[in-house]
Amino acid sequence: MEQVLITGAAGFLGSHLCERFLDEGYRVIGMDNLITGNLTNIEHLMLNENFVFSNHDVSDFVNVPGKLKYILHFASPASPIDYLKIPIQTLKVSSLGTHNLLGLAKDKNARIIVASTSEVYGDPTVHPQPEEYWGNVNPVGPRGVYDEAKRFQEAITMAYQNFHDVETRIIRIFNTYGPRMRLNDGRVLPAFIGQALRGESLTVFGDGSQTRSFCYVDDLVEGIYRLLLSDYTLPMNIGNPDEITIGDFAEEIIKLTDTDQKVIYTDLPVNDPKQRQPDITKARSILDWEPKVNRAEGLKITYEYFKSLSSDELYKTEHNDFTDYIKK
Numbered sequence: 520m521e522q523v524l525i526t527g528a529a530g531f532l533g534s535h536l537c538e539r540f541l542d543e544g545y546r547v548i549g550m551d552n553l554i555t556g557n558l559t560n561i562e563h564l565m566l567n568e569n570f571v572f573s574n575h576d577v578s579d580f581v582n583v584p585g586k587l588k589y590i591l592h593f594a595s596p597a598s599p600i601d602y603l604k605i606p607i608q609t610l611k612v613s614s615l616g617t618h619n620l621l622g623l624a625k626d627k628n629a630r631i632i633v634a635s636t637s638e639v640y641g642d643p644t645v646h647p648q649p650e651e652y653w654g655n656v657n658p659v660g661p662r663g664v665y666d667e668a669k670r671f672q673e674a675i676t677m678a679y680q681n682f683h684d685v686e687t688r689i690i691r692i693f694n695t696y697g698p699r700m701r702l703n704d705g706r707v708l709p710a711f712i713g714q715a716l717r718g719e720s721l722t723v724f725g726d727g728s729q730t731r732s733f734c735y736v737d738d739l740v741e742g743i744y745r746l747l748l749s750d751y752t753l754p755m756n757i758g759n760p761d762e763i764t765i766g767d768f769a770e771e772i773i774k775l776t777d778t779d780q781k782v783i784y785t786d787l788p789v790n791d792p793k794q795r796q797p798d799i800t801k802a803r804s805i806l807d808w809e810p811k812v813n814r815a816e817g818l819k820i821t822y823e824y825f826k827s828l829s830s831d832e833l834y835k836t837e838h839n840d841f842t843d844y845i846k847k
């Protein structure tokens with residue numbers, strides 16, 4: 520049986536990837552240090568004899584027993600609130616962590632895919648964003664720790680490809696949503712649904728004219744799978760080009776949850792990108808991939824997931840306790 524290593528396995532995307540690779544017949548080693556991940560996301564996999572969980576921080580030296588066919592590096596804090604709370608860990612996981620995993624890929628002769636992000640484009644001046652656009656990033660702004668770590672990740676991944684002949688793939692992920700997102704990580708979709716479920720007003724940052732394009736998790740996982748198996752070695756955007764303003768998105772969530780919550784407008788965070796939409800021409804032509812789940816369907820499934828959480832979960836203001844990690 521071929522073996523794959525998935526980092527960030529207890530996170531939102533990682534847990535869905537573990538399921539997919541188990542379904543495809545691989546033995547999966549799921550690695551996570553649980554700083555933002557949650558074991559509940561993979562609890563249903565623990566009894567699967569082809570799944571092993573490894574509690575490890577990939578910013579420290581990584582090794583695993585046996586051969587590896589693929590490595591999927593999906594460990595990283597991924598919300599603006601997390602970057603503010605754990606900036607050093609955010610920098611380390613995509614720099615030192617990526618370095619460690621590229622070394623492991625070289626040692627095991629494994630193909631590696633790293634999770635990059637639309638944040639490499641920063642607050643983009645080109646719209647929609649094609650892969651050739653170099654971006655508009657403030658290295659010392661609040662998002663700098665994430666954006667620059669991901670940009671470094673792409674650079675070191677290309678260097679391992681060019682200088683060590685490691686088989687690498689780079690996916691630039693745009694806003695993605697679905698079951699197992701953290702309810703209180705501050706990202707807009709869980710924030711709005713959580714507020715609606717608690718009977719609170721929805722907080723739109725700024726005037727709500729900034730845009731995002733939301734991709735349902737199953738579509739993203741399919742894109743990741745196809746890119747990993749393809750021969751394409753430059754960064755590729757995967758996301759849903761269906762763009763919406765955050766103001767309109769708040770209205771959609773109010774309708775979805777069938778509540779009559781008000782919308783309140785607060786300050787726009789510093790360096791909050793004004794617009795974001797993936798150009799997926801490459802994914803369409805090279806992977807024959809495009810999103811299949813429209814926002815209405817995807818939101819319905821996601822809402823059912825959030826509704827199924829306990830009220831303890833719903834009213835918890837902090838999902839993760841970072842105190843053990845802050846000094847590392």
Ligand code: UDP
Pocket residue numbers: 598599694705706707708710711722723724725729731765787788791792
């Ligand atoms: N946002 C908002 N209210 C919230 C949380 C986020 O209006 O309670 C906005 C945020 O300013 C941004 C967009 O929603 O413009 C998406 O934010 P998110 O944190 O989900 O991800 P980003 O795409 O900015 O990394």
